[in-house]
Amino acid sequence: MVNIPKEHKAAVCEGAGKGLVVKMVPTPKPESNQVLIKVLASSLCFSDEFAVDHGAMGVKFPLTPGHEVVGRIVQKGSGVSDEFKEGLLVGLGWNGGYCQQCEACRKGEFYGCNNGLVTGFHTEGGHQEYLTARWEAVVKLPENSGLSPAEMAPLLCAGITVNDGLNATGAKPGDVVIVQGLGGLGHLGIQFARKAGYHVVAMSGGDSKKDLALKLGAHDFFNAKQGEEFKKKYGGAKAAVATAPSSAAISSLLPLLARNGVMTVVGIPPDGKNLEFAPMQLVSNRCTVKGITCGCSINNEELVDFAVLGDNKVRSMVNIKKLDDADAVYKDTAQGNPRFRNVFVFDE
Numbered sequence: 001m002v003n004i005p006k007e008h009k010a011a012v013c014e015g016a017g018k019g020l021v022v023k024m025v026p027t028p029k030p031e032s033n034q035v036l037i038k039v040l041a042s043s044l045c046f047s048d049e050f051a052v053d054h055g056a057m058g059v060k061f062p063l064t065p066g067h068e069v070v071g072r073i074v075q076k077g078s079g080v081s082d083e084f085k086e087g088l089l090v091g092l093g094w095n096g097g098y099c100q101q102c103e104a105c106r107k108g109e110f111y112g113c114n115n116g117l118v119t120g121f122h123t124e125g126g127h128q129e130y131l132t133a134r135w136e137a138v139v140k141l142p143e144n145s146g147l148s149p150a151e152m153a154p155l156l157c158a159g160i161t162v163n164d165g166l167n168a169t170g171a172k173p174g175d176v177v178i179v180q181g182l183g184g185l186g187h188l189g190i191q192f193a194r195k196a197g198y199h200v201v202a203m204s205g206g207d208s209k210k211d212l213a214l215k216l217g218a219h220d221f222f223n224a225k226q227g228e229e230f231k232k233k234y235g236g237a238k239a240a241v242a243t244a245p246s247s248a249a250i251s252s253l254l255p256l257l258a259r260n261g262v263m264t265v266v267g268i269p270p271d272g273k274n275l276e277f278a279p280m281q282l283v284s285n286r287c288t289v290k291g292i293t294c295g296c297s298i299n300n301e302e303l304v305d306f307a308v309l310g311d312n313k314v315r316s317m318v319n320i321k322k323l324d325d326a327d328a329v330y331k332d333t334a335q336g337n338p339r340f341r342n343v344f345v346f347d348e
């Protein structure tokens with residue numbers, strides 16, 4: 001039995017726009033449907049900003065954000081089975097729990113739960129030493145996978161989001177697939193796309209990330225102004241996953257699709273603008289535009305198993321950070337500086 005302290009260190013947001021303050025908080029006891037997790041790594045996602053800066057999605061303060069979390073279960077509630085026993089290496093992603101009773105849950109579409117919770121928004125987040133989580137949000141992770149907790153954490157939101165986006169296109173091995181944007185999502189998207197056997201074409205605003213894209217596994221690279229060159233070489237893409245933080249950039253992908261091409265939109269650009277397409281582009285080529293929200297704990301288990309399979313593991317590029325510097329690290333992330341994920345790391 002691990003020694004569980006009465007208090008632990010946490011990065012706390014006291015109100016919208018107030019940033020993060022590091023302080024000691026009481027360590028909670030898990031309720032009957034919860035486990036207590038000792039955090040090993042918690043990465044910062046751009047979406048933390050929705051809570052910390054804007055107080056969006058009905059969050060209540062004080063709040064500790066963080067929804068890409070890896071840790072170990074140290075205690076479980078009375079209603080939790082040995083499926084989630086003490087000592088297990090586990091993670092938490094965007095989905096912080098679902099009701100199991102609404103229409104979406106009864107269909108097994110837990111991501112669409114009417115009463116769904118988001119980790120670090122409606123439940124405790126991972127930017128702290130300990131947190132409680134509902135059992136159905138817990139992702140069981142493989143031991144000795146070759147990935148560190150810090151490398152694994154970003155897979156649980158950024159990784160699953162972009163990989164679900166790739167899967168939803170229905171692309172087959174050998175198909176030309178565009179991964180647009182080379183940030184937190186895109187740098188994982190290139191690796192997942194390569195691993196899935198696609199002909200991977202990376203696209204980014206300028207040429208500065210070309211070498212990195214090829215190193216991560218892209219077969220080819222085009223900058224945002226080279227759409228015509230791309231079409232001349234390939235005719236069109238069977239699929240495209242848009243991760244660029246700009247509505248105009250995402251809109252510019254549609255004309256690059258081949259006949260029956262599918263494009264998935266996996267993020268919400270911070271510019272708040274609508275996507276714009278000429279209807280002719282959809283009609284004449286019978287193209288599809290889809291939106292994707294990331295899956296839940298069981299989907300994340302499959303995702304991580306795929307990521308760590310074999311020699312060509314999908315791993316996030318990370319910058320290791322200390323929780324004591326939480327506010328500065330948060331601001332660095334919000335400004336889009338890190339290549340590609342800042343991660344708070346804690347001792348085991």
Ligand SMILES: [Zn+2]
Nearest residue numbers: 045047157158
């Ligand atoms: Zn996220």
Ligand SMILES: [Zn+2]
Nearest residue numbers: 099102105113
């Ligand atoms: Zn539900």
